[in-house]
Amino acid sequence: MTHLELTHIHKSFGASVAVEDxxxxxxxxxxxxxxxxxxxxxxxxxxxxxxxxxxTSGNVTLNGKDLTYVPPNKRNVxxxxxxxxxxxxxxxxxxxGYGLKIAGKSKNEIEERVREMLSLIQMDKFYSRYPxxxxxxxxxxxxxxxxxxxQPELLLLDEPLSALDAKIRFELRxxxxxxxxxxxxTTIYVTHDQEEAxxxxxxxxxxxxxxxxxxxxxxxxxxxxxxxxxxKFVGSLNTVTATVxxxxxxxxxFDGINLxxxxxxxxxxxxxxxxxxxxxxxxxxxAEQRKDNVFDCTIENITFLGSVVRVQMKIGNSIFNMDTFxxxxxxxxxxxxxxxxxxxxxxxxxLAG
Amino acid sequence: xxxMFATRQRKLWREYPLWNWVGLFPFFIFIxxxxxxxxxxxxxxxxxxxxxxxxxxxxxxxxxxxxLKAYIxxxxxxxxxxxxxxxxxxxxxxxxTQGGAPRWMRNVISTFSGLAANFGGVPLAFxxxxxxxxxxxxxxxxxxxxxxxxxxxxxAQFLASGGVNVxxxxxxxxxxxxxxxxxxxxxxxxxxxxxxxxxxxxxxxITPALEGLKKEWxxxxxxxxxxxAKYWRDVALPVLMPSILGASLLLFGNAxxxxxxxxxxxxxxxxxxxxxxxxxxxxxxxxxPNEGYALAFGMVAIMTLTIVAYSLLQRRxxxxxxx
Amino acid sequence: xxxIMSKKRTSFFAIFWGILALLYFxxxxxxxxxxxxxxxRGILSFKAYKIIFADPRFWEGFRYSVTMAVIxxxxxxxxxxxxIYWMYLKVPQARPIMEIITILPFVIPxxxxxxxxxRTFSRPPFQLTTSTFKTDILMIAGYVIISMPYMFRAxxxxxxxxxxxxxxxxxxxxxxxxxxxLADVIIPNLRLAILGGSLICFATVMGELILAxxxxxxxxxxxxxxxxxxxxxxPAALAIISYSLTWFSLGLLQFxxxxxxxxxxxxxxx
Numbered sequence: 001m002t003h004l005e006l007t008h009i010h011k012s013f014g015a016s017v018a019v020e021d022x023x024x025x026x027x028x029x030x031x032x033x034x035x036x037x038x039x040x041x042x043x044x045x046x047x048x049x050x051x052x053x054x055x056t057s058g059n060v061t062l063n064g065k066d067l068t069y070v071p072p073n074k075r076n077v078x079x080x081x082x083x084x085x086x087x088x089x090x091x092x093x094x095x096x097g098y099g100l101k102i103a104g105k106s107k108n109e110i111e112e113r114v115r116e117m118l119s120l121i122q123m124d125k126f127y128s129r130y131p132x133x134x135x136x137x138x139x140x141x142x143x144x145x146x147x148x149x150x151q152p153e154l155l156l157l158d159e160p161l162s163a164l165d166a167k168i169r170f171e172l173r174x175x176x177x178x179x180x181x182x183x184x185x186t187t188i189y190v191t192h193d194q195e196e197a198x199x200x201x202x203x204x205x206x207x208x209x210x211x212x213x214x215x216x217x218x219x220x221x222x223x224x225x226x227x228x229x230x231x232k233f234v235g236s237l238n239t240v241t242a243t244v245x246x247x248x249x250x251x252x253x254f255d256g257i258n259l260x261x262x263x264x265x266x267x268x269x270x271x272x273x274x275x276x277x278x279x280x281x282x283x284x285x286x287a288e289q290r291k292d293n294v295f296d297c298t299i300e301n302i303t304f305l306g307s308v309v310r311v312q313m314k315i316g317n318s319i320f321n322m323d324t325f326x327x328x329x330x331x332x333x334x335x336x337x338x339x340x341x342x343x344x345x346x347x348x349x350x351l352a353g
Numbered sequence: 354x355x356x357m358f359a360t361r362q363r364k365l366w367r368e369y370p371l372w373n374w375v376g377l378f379p380f381f382i383f384i385x386x387x388x389x390x391x392x393x394x395x396x397x398x399x400x401x402x403x404x405x406x407x408x409x410x411x412x413x414x415x416x417x418x419x420x421l422k423a424y425i426x427x428x429x430x431x432x433x434x435x436x437x438x439x440x441x442x443x444x445x446x447x448x449x450t451q452g453g454a455p456r457w458m459r460n461v462i463s464t465f466s467g468l469a470a471n472f473g474g475v476p477l478a479f480x481x482x483x484x485x486x487x488x489x490x491x492x493x494x495x496x497x498x499x500x501x502x503x504x505x506x507x508x509a510q511f512l513a514s515g516g517v518n519v520x521x522x523x524x525x526x527x528x529x530x531x532x533x534x535x536x537x538x539x540x541x542x543x544x545x546x547x548x549x550x551x552x553x554x555x556x557x558x559i560t561p562a563l564e565g566l567k568k569e570w571x572x573x574x575x576x577x578x579x580x581x582a583k584y585w586r587d588v589a590l591p592v593l594m595p596s597i598l599g600a601s602l603l604l605f606g607n608a609x610x611x612x613x614x615x616x617x618x619x620x621x622x623x624x625x626x627x628x629x630x631x632x633x634x635x636x637x638x639x640x641x642p643n644e645g646y647a648l649a650f651g652m653v654a655i656m657t658l659t660i661v662a663y664s665l666l667q668r669r670x671x672x673x674x675x676x
Numbered sequence: 677x678x679x680i681m682s683k684k685r686t687s688f689f690a691i692f693w694g695i696l697a698l699l700y701f702x703x704x705x706x707x708x709x710x711x712x713x714x715x716x717r718g719i720l721s722f723k724a725y726k727i728i729f730a731d732p733r734f735w736e737g738f739r740y741s742v743t744m745a746v747i748x749x750x751x752x753x754x755x756x757x758x759x760i761y762w763m764y765l766k767v768p769q770a771r772p773i774m775e776i777i778t779i780l781p782f783v784i785p786x787x788x789x790x791x792x793x794x795r796t797f798s799r800p801p802f803q804l805t806t807s808t809f810k811t812d813i814l815m816i817a818g819y820v821i822i823s824m825p826y827m828f829r830a831x832x833x834x835x836x837x838x839x840x841x842x843x844x845x846x847x848x849x850x851x852x853x854x855x856x857x858l859a860d861v862i863i864p865n866l867r868l869a870i871l872g873g874s875l876i877c878f879a880t881v882m883g884e885l886i887l888a889x890x891x892x893x894x895x896x897x898x899x900x901x902x903x904x905x906x907x908x909x910x911p912a913a914l915a916i917i918s919y920s921l922t923w924f925s926l927g928l929l930q931f932x933x934x935x936x937x938x939x940x941x942x943x944x945x946x
Contacts, residue, residue, distance in 0.1 A: 052845055073848040083839060085846035089864035098860070099850030143846075150850060376762035377770060380755055384777055387817045390802075391792025392784075398795070445697040452690030462694060465701050468926065474885050475900045476915040477704075482904075483912035484707025490714075491707050549704065552697070610785025613885040617901055627787045634791050634890055646795075649788050660783050 003028040003186045004049070004154060009058035011044055011210075018044045020210045022058070029184040031177070033197035036207035037233070042190045043158055045207075049188065050156050051075050062153060077154040078147030082162055084139040086131040092118070092142050093127045099150035117145040120179060137168040144176065148183065155180065155187040161196065173200060194234045198222065206230045228351040231277050238320045239277045239351070244268045250345075252276060255316025259293045262345040275351040280310065282347035283322035286340035294342045299333050313341065395653070398646030411647035420648065423624040430540065430625065431608035434547040439601040441548070442555025449556075450563040463560075466553035473550050474613035481546045481618065485530070486537050496529045538619050546614055551604050558603055562596035562670060592673055599666035606659040610652070626652050705919065712912035724913035737899035741888075744812070744895065745881035748819040749874045752827045755820070757870070760831050761862055764840045778828040781821050790886045793818050811891055818887045823880045827873040834869020838862075868936055875925040882921060 009022040019041040026032050034042035047053040049060055051072030060067045067075055086095050096117050097110040105113075118124045121141040131139055140160055147155060157176070161169040177200050180187050191197055197204050198218040206213040206221060206229070214221060214230045225231035232239070242252040242259070247268050250261040254276075261276065268274060286294060300319065301312040304326065311322045311332075322341060324330070333339050402408040414420055449459040484491045536542055566589055574584040612627040621628050630652065632638045633645035715723040728734050763770050781789060797804040797814050804814040840862065847857045863870070888895035900918075904911040 050845075050849060052848075071848075072845070073851050073853055075849075076851075077849065079846065079849040081842050081846060083842055085839070085842045087843065087847070087861050087865075088838070089861070089867075098847070098852075102851040102856060146846075146850065373762075373766040374770065376766060377759055380759040383755055383817075383820075386802075387793065387821050388777070388780065391789065391796045394796045395788070395792045441693075441696075441700075444693045448690035448693040448697075452693070453687040454690040454694040458691070458694045458698070462697055462701075468922065469701060471879070471922075474883055475897060475904065476883070476918040479900070479904060479911040479915035480704040480708040483711035483915070484704045488908070489707060490710045491703060549700070552700070556697075606783070610787070612785065612787040613897075616885070617904060620905075627785060630787050630791055631886075631890075634787075634794060645791075649791050652785065653788060656783060656785065 003030070003063060004188075005059075005061040006045070006049070007059045007061070009045065009048060009055050009060070011041075011048060011053065011056050017210050019048075019055075022212060024205060024212075024215065026186055026188070028186055031180055031187045031189065031200060031202045033189045033191060033201040033204045034207060035191060035194060035197040035204050035234070036213075037192055039209075040207040041210040042205075042207050046156055046158055046188060046190050049154070050077055050079050076150070076152050077156055078150060078152035080140070080143050080147050080155070080157045080160045082159040084131075084136070084143045084163075086134075086139050086142055086146070088131050091128050091130055092123070092134070095131070095142055096146045096149050098146065103150065113149055117149050120148070120182075121145045121175070135168075136164050137172055140164065140172060141175070144179070148179070148185070153186065155185050157187065157189045159190055159192070161191075161193075169196075176200070198234070206233065208233070225277075225349065226352060228275055228277075231349060231351055236280055236321065236323075237277050238280060239275055240318045240320075241273055242276050244270050244272045244274060246270070255318060257295060257316045259295075259348060260345040261348045261350060262292075263348070263350055265350065277349045277351055278320070278343055278347055280321040280323040282343045283320070283341050284324060284343070286342050289342070291342040292345035293348070294340060297339055297341055299335050299337045299339060301335060302332060313339070315341075395646050395649050398643050399650035401643055401646075403641065403643065411641070411643045414641075414644035414647045415651065417644075419624065420629065423626045423629045424651070426540070426624050427609055427626040430543055430547065431605045433544050434551045434608045435601045435604040437544065438548045438551025438604050439555050439597070442552035442600075443559055443597065445552065446556045446559045446563055450560055451566070462556070466556040469553040470550055470557055473611065475617040477546060477549060478614055478617035481537060481542070481549075485542075485545070487531070492529070492531070496531075498529075538622060540623065543615060543618065543623060546618055547608050547611065551608065554604060554607060555600055558600040559593075559596060562593055562600075566592065593670075595666040595670035595673070599663045599670060602659050602663040602666070606656050606663070609659070610656060708912045708915050708919075712909060712916050715909040724909040725917075728910055728913055728917070733894075733899055736894050737896040740894050741882050741884075741896040744815060744819060745878045747816055748823065748881050749877045751816060752820050752823060752877060753831075753870055753874070756824075756827055756831050756873075757863065757866065758858060760828070760835055761840065761858065764835055765844060774828075778824050781823075782825040786822065786886045789821065790818065790890055793821075793887075794890055805891070808893075811893060815887060815891055815893055819877075819881050819884065822884065822887070823873075823877040826876040826880070830869050830873030830876065831866065834866045834872075835862075838865045868933055871932060872929055875929045879922050879925050883918065 004024075004026040006022055006024045009019055011017075011019040022041075022045055024032070034045060036042050044053060048055050049067075051067070051070060055068060058068070062075075062077075087098065090098065093111075093114050097114045100110045100113060115124070115127075118127060121144060123138065123141055123145075126134065126138065126142070131142070134142065143160075160176070161172055164172065173196055176189075189197070189200060198221070201218060203215060203217050204221050205215050208229045214226045216224075221230065221234055225234060228239070231237050240254050242254040244265050245251045245253050245258060247265040247270060250264040251258055252261060252265065252274060253259070259276070265274065284291075295315045297313040297315045297320070299311060300314055303310045303312070305323075307326055308323050309326045309330065309332065311324065313320055313322060399411055400407055400409065402410060415424070445462065448454045449462050454462075481489075483489055486492065537545070570588055570592075571581075571584055574588055575581075579587065610627060612631060615623065615625050615628055616631065619628075621632065626648070629638075630645065630649055633642075633648065712724050713720040713722065715721060715727075760774075763774060793814065794805075796802060804810040843861050843865075844857050847861050852860065882896060884895065885897035885901065889898045889901065892898075896918075900911065900914050903914060
């Protein structure tokens with residue numbers, strides 16, 4: 001059942017285009033992330049759903065109702081801002097209850113709901129505190145409670161964790177997901193952090209320069225990126241330009257080295273240039289296991305990243321990164337050694353654009 | 354129903370973003386009535402004759418000897434107090450920023466400058482009358498600071514040798530300003546009173562500029578062999594000059610436009626442009642109301658020049674300070 | 677070596693000028709105070725003050741000016757707060773114009789402003805001098821204009837320190853209309869700034885002479901001038917009373933602003 005629908009949304013500020021032909025349908029209770037770098041239009045699109053920006057053309061429909069021109073204070077969507085935006089002159093309780101006060105609810109009803117919300121975010125004891133007495137993470141939780149107190153049809157979050165420390169960010173994003181699933185509320189989450197998007201979302205909308213690059217669930221986005229941008233932005237990626245050798249058999253070559261592509265090169269001509277990509281974790285040393293493609297390489301650099309060891313190697317004239325798990329039995333080569341690495345033909349992606 | 358109206362409103366606003374300016378209309382309407390209209394009245398009146406036609410004849414008012422006297426006096430007072438207040442204020446500002454005055458002194462002077470710069474008008478006039486008027490407290494103290502010449506024989510002899518007739522002089526009270534012809538109700542009295550709010554204004558204005566003098570500049574110059582005096586001559590004063598000039602202009606404008614202090618102190622006996630305009634408002638002393646407007650226009654013109662010069666100097670000053 | 681020497685020298689220099697400044701500040705005040713207490717020959721007494729406080733015309737002037745000041749503050753705030761808010765939110769391009777307009781009363785001498793106001797509003801079509809009520813309206817308008825630079829600046833600075841746009845959007849997302857946003861969110865956070873502007877407004881109106889004198893209204897300023905024409909000791913007492921009022925207002929402002937500063941220091945980081 002479609003809950004929220006964005007149709008042909010287009011937004012330009014004077015001569016510059018911020019969002020171009022944005023189309024999306026969101027189901028009830030779905031958690032959708034808008035993921036992309038700064039300036040890609042994700043926040044602008046969110047603000048159009050919230051009502052703080054007017055689309056230059058296109059429609060926003062919620063539950064069949066056209067919201068496009070409805071003022072923001074009449075949309076019944078809850079919004080959480082990057083800067084928390086708690087009202088400094090009000091206590092936590094007053095902040096959380098503000099939307100209910102505006103709606104004219106009785107004092108008892110407000111108090112009951114506020115306490116309910118505070119226990120949802122596990123901050124019962126902070127009832128009478130003021131925002132300046134709270135840490136960043138606490139403020140954001142209150143902001144979340146405030147947005148949810150009015151029981152909105154949609155929850156919109158604009159990079160809510162960007163201003164917080166890494167550890168708090170991790171804890172809080174779990175909590176956001178937990179609450180969202182508990183309440184079953186349709187949610188749009190804007191972020192530039194792909195880890196956040198991947199771990200929280202039912203679906204991800206990857207955006208760049210105002211356009212949608214790809215929409216899919218985290219698994220699809222990560223493993224089957226459809227464009228160069230998505231592949232590069234989500235996860236790390238090795239890319240290299242190769243020339244088609246045999247379209248039928250799916251063989252292309254770079255720096256004189258042939259590689260097999262399971263995906264095939266249909267529609268490409270011999271001699272044509274394609275961009276191929278391989279995820280670092282899809283490589284392994286030949287000594288461990290043999291796969292379809294085998295390459296000779298020279299070890300350029302080895303970096304310990306904690307649980308992962310990143311090996312920088314030179315295949316042909318190009319630099320590739322290989323990620324392998326750090327374990328005691330790992331026998332790493334030295335810098336300058338010549339080694340052989342392998343990867344599956346299914347791991348080789350052909351990128352469009 | 355209101356939803357539909359709101360919808361249509363939003364569509365309208367989408368079409369004309371300039372509509373947002375409507376929100377500022379109450380303010381602009383108020384300004385038009387109580388600032389623009391009066392200004393227009395003065396401006397157009399200055400160039401209108403008795404029948405309502407356009408004329409430059411009203412500018413003849415500047416040939417009126419009384420008017421000229423007023424302008425010259427106003428310019429004098431403003432220039433003198435700008436210089437005196439500026440000089441004094443600069444030295445005090447220097448003392449409290451870089452000169453090493455003790456902390457308590459710095460705080461008191463800063464706080465008081467903020468207060469005193471806005472002092473003026475009637476209370477200030479009364480204060481000066483009470484302090485240094487004919488029967489003022491300080492005047493009384495100064496009058497009492499006398500000594501008997503008979504007890505200082507050597508001094509008497511010295512004076513006699515210089516040709517001074519010492520036989521009549523027994524009581525010498527050198528500190529009594531009134532023996533030197535000082536009057537609070539004269540130019541010098543006015544200058545004294547004006548300086549009371551001029552020099553704190555200077556302190557307030559020039560302190561940011563002084564604080565903008567980077568310590569590194571002094572250190573670099575001494576490192577290259579300059580003495581403090583040379584540093585001031587070659588680096589600090591040139592850098593500060595736009596700010597100093599600008600602040601002096603501010604002081605000039607401030608004094609030029611002052612009315613209440615002069616009125617309360619001199620009652621109108623000293624011819625000043627502001628006083629003259631005040632008299633014109635009360636009753637037409639010039640014989641032609643439009644000449645009054647020309648008078649006011651002249652004052653505004655001088656103030657405008659002052660402010661324009663001030664802002665140009667400010668821009669120059671901040672440009673250098675930004676580095 | 678040279679630097680240490682010069683620091684010592686400048687210290688004396690600084691202290692000299694500092695003391696001179698302090699003398700210049702405080703001698704007149706001391707002189708005024710002393711003079712005001714000497715109405716009775718030979719002793720220090722509050723006679724001058726007693727006379728003033730017993731004078732009904734003093735209270736008339738005081739009451740009138742205080743009333744005018746309060747109304748001016750209300751009118752100023754009512755005009756400036758929504759206007760500045762709107763400027764921040766919707767029309768930031770208007771800022772240069774606003775700044776020029778609001779600095780004008782600071783630049784244009786008071787006597788000129790009054791001249792223009794009186795000439796414009798003392799005859800048709802905008803005649804406001806026919807009744808005391810209408811003249812009072814003109815007075816208030818004049819006072820608002822005169823205190824505009826200070827009030828505008830105070831509210832502007834206050835509004836700059838709160839994130840007007842985001843707070844407005846947050847309130848709107850919770851269902852607020854413009855009135856609620858202003859009343860519940862914006863103004864409560866501007867309390868200190870408005871207080872500051874109000875106190876300066878108050879001091880300005882109380883000490884204002886020109887407008888009240890020319891419009892012949894019973895404000896404190898003209899009363900003081902009239903007293904100064906005939907009496908000797910009472911004016912000094914009046915001056916002291918006037919200073920005390922100003923210091924009291926500014927002291928109040930200091931008290932409230934330092935209290936809010938202390939509150940902000942209590943941030944608990946968890």
